Amino acid sequence: MAKNEVVIVDYGMGNLWSVASAIKFLGKTPVVTGDLSKISESETLILPGVGSFRRAMNTIRNQSIDKAIFDSLRNPKSKLLGICLGMQLLGASSTEDGLTAGLGLVQNEVVRLANSEIKPIKIPHVGFNKVQMSKESKLFDQISADASFYFVHSYAMQILNDTSKYTTTTYGHRFVAAIESGQVFGTQFHPEKSQKNGLKVLENFLR
Amino acid sequence: MLTKRLIFALLYDNGSFMLSRNFRLQKIGDLNWLEDNYGFSNVGYQIDELVVIDVSRQKRDSAKFCDALKQLTRDCFAPIAAGGGIKTLEHARELLRSGADKVVVNSALHDQPDLVENLASEFGRQCIVASVDTQKIDNSYRVFKYNGTVETAYSLDQFLLRCAGLPIGEIYLTSIDRDGTSNGLDFEMLEHVNHVKDLPLIIKGGIGNADHIVAGLAENRVDAVATAHLLNFMGNGLARARELAISGGINLPKF
Numbered sequence: 398m399a400k401n402e403v404v405i406v407d408y409g410m411g412n413l414w415s416v417a418s419a420i421k422f423l424g425k426t427p428v429v430t431g432d433l434s435k436i437s438e439s440e441t442l443i444l445p446g447v448g449s450f451r452r453a454m455n456t457i458r459n460q461s462i463d464k465a466i467f468d469s470l471r472n473p474k475s476k477l478l479g480i481c482l483g484m485q486l487l488g489a490s491s492t493e494d495g496l497t498a499g500l501g502l503v504q505n506e507v508v509r510l511a512n513s514e515i516k517p518i519k520i521p522h523v524g525f526n527k528v529q530m531s532k533e534s535k536l537f538d539q540i541s542a543d544a545s546f547y548f549v550h551s552y553a554m555q556i557l558n559d560t561s562k563y564t565t566t567t568y569g570h571r572f573v574a575a576i577e578s579g580q581v582f583g584t585q586f587h588p589e590k591s592q593k594n595g596l597k598v599l600e601n602f603l604r
Numbered sequence: 605m606l607t608k609r610l611i612f613a614l615l616y617d618n619g620s621f622m623l624s625r626n627f628r629l630q631k632i633g634d635l636n637w638l639e640d641n642y643g644f645s646n647v648g649y650q651i652d653e654l655v656v657i658d659v660s661r662q663k664r665d666s667a668k669f670c671d672a673l674k675q676l677t678r679d680c681f682a683p684i685a686a687g688g689g690i691k692t693l694e695h696a697r698e699l700l701r702s703g704a705d706k707v708v709v710n711s712a713l714h715d716q717p718d719l720v721e722n723l724a725s726e727f728g729r730q731c732i733v734a735s736v737d738t739q740k741i742d743n744s745y746r747v748f749k750y751n752g753t754v755e756t757a758y759s760l761d762q763f764l765l766r767c768a769g770l771p772i773g774e775i776y777l778t779s780i781d782r783d784g785t786s787n788g789l790d791f792e793m794l795e796h797v798n799h800v801k802d803l804p805l806i807i808k809g810g811i812g813n814a815d816h817i818v819a820g821l822a823e824n825r826v827d828a829v830a831t832a833h834l835l836n837f838m839g840n841g842l843a844r845a846r847e848l849a850i851s852g853g854i855n856l857p858k859f
Binding site: 409410411412413414415418419422447448449452482493494517519520521522523524525526527543545547549550551568587589590591592593594595596 | 605608684703726727730804
């Protein structure tokens with residue numbers, strides 16, 4: 398697969414056009430596809446997602462997209478970015494619509510946003526919010542600490558063990574805003590909808 | 605801390621963008637006009653979100669609307685909610701494949717609550733923006749449907765209670781009386797939103813200048829304000845409104 402190509406995994410859910418537009422804007426060639434051989438041969442994958450965790454995982458399993466993603470990641474040069482639901486799918490499980498196993502690429506679990514006893518929050522979490530960036534972050538390289546990113550979600554990935562490994566956001570409680578674990582990256586926010594700062598996150602991922 | 609939002613709403617009618625006054629539409633210009641006067645690849649940096657509604661009063665051509673949506677969003681990296689006459693899951697899916705992050709439903713709240721359920725189980729409730737149109741009649745806020753043409757049996761309180769029972773992510777509340785008047789937002793209708801106080805609330809109708817935007821965003825119960833007035837904020841009007849709000853202490857993201 399050509400170096401400049403970025404495969405955007407199409408499993409019927411997600412704002413594919415926006416992700417593709419952002420990739421194009423950054424000078425790469427987006428390939429929106431659900432084709433298993435294209436996915437497994439790709440070195441740069443984006444897993445977008447808007448929707449229910451359970452439904453998404455069912456589709457991904459039924460179409461063997463999970464296996465194609467794992468195949469791609471066997472290549473040490475490959476990398477994967479999950480966006481919004483796409484990041485949650487990387488996790489161990491989610492409680493949305495009943496407990497469902499995820500891809501298990503990271504061990505974190507996804508649960509419904511918890512309300513704060515001190516300051517009640519509205520759910521879903523919709524709008525621009527700041528993040529606390531992980532110190533070793535590649536995704537947030539050269540991004541100002543007071544940058545805001547666009548979130549729209551009712552479920553969130555929980556922090557496991559060492560907080561400093563994660564980029565986090567606090568809304569009600571503190572949760573994972575971005576994850577970077579070897580070849581696997583994820584953002585709970587939509588970088589393709591977060592204006593200049595979001596484009597910079599995507600650019601950092603593609604670098 | 606979660607920031608508030610300044611939303612620009614576009615009303616689309618068969619290739620044209622419309623100015624609405626009390627829900628009566630007047631054609632203003634096409635995509636080229638919008639590009640000339642707002643430059644959507646740049647306006648993204650002045651707004652927090654774009655709402656694009658197909659308000660075509662004749663037969664809707666959803667493929668054409670999706671094409672317009674794609675053109676609008678090509679280099680606009682801001683959140684987009686789109687809607688207008690959504691009657692099927694597939695219609696919503698097409699919008700989400702054309703640049704939208706969320707879908708706006710209005711008539712479906714009245715006629716097809718099962719569709720709202722289906723949309724939520726497919727795309728998640730955070731994806732569903734519930735648009736409610738209200739008009740004050742004899743001192744009571746009544747809810748209207750079908751582009752404000754038909755009065756329903758519901759008061760605003762009653763209807764929002766009904767909405768609270770549906771899997772929706774946000775309330776997008778428009779004052780028909782104030783729509784397009786530039787007389788300022790209707791804050792009195794906020795006395796009737798208690799049933800949906802756990803959901804993000806967008807209010808619309810009446811914004812004529814930057815001060816109206818600031819006043820709306822300063823309201824505790826309000827998470828976002830929207831204006832659909834195509835002529836009030838031409839050029840850098842939205843950018844100036846944004847600066848005014850931020851300097852006035854409103855918590856908006858800095859891009």
